[in-house]
Amino acid sequence: MAEQKYVYTTHATEADPRKLDSIESVINEHAREGWRFIDTLEKNGTTVGLVFEQER
Numbered sequence: 001m002a003e004q005k006y007v008y009t010t011h012a013t014e015a016d017p018r019k020l021d022s023i024e025s026v027i028n029e030h031a032r033e034g035w036r037f038i039d040t041l042e043k044n045g046t047t048v049g050l051v052f053e054q055e056r
Helices: 017-032
Strands: 006-012 036-043 046-055
Touching: 006 017, 017 036, 017 046
Parallel strands: none
Antiparallel strands: 006 046, 036 046
């Protein structure tokens, strides 16, 4: 079985809960470019970044 390799990228977000629409837009934009949303980066319980991966 071939070894899978992935590339990762992050996208910083604003710590404003009213901007959830913009987070969804970022996820959709990355998805159109072939990135898969896999995790969030948090600081003190607030999402400060999104993590995406792409198979190479």
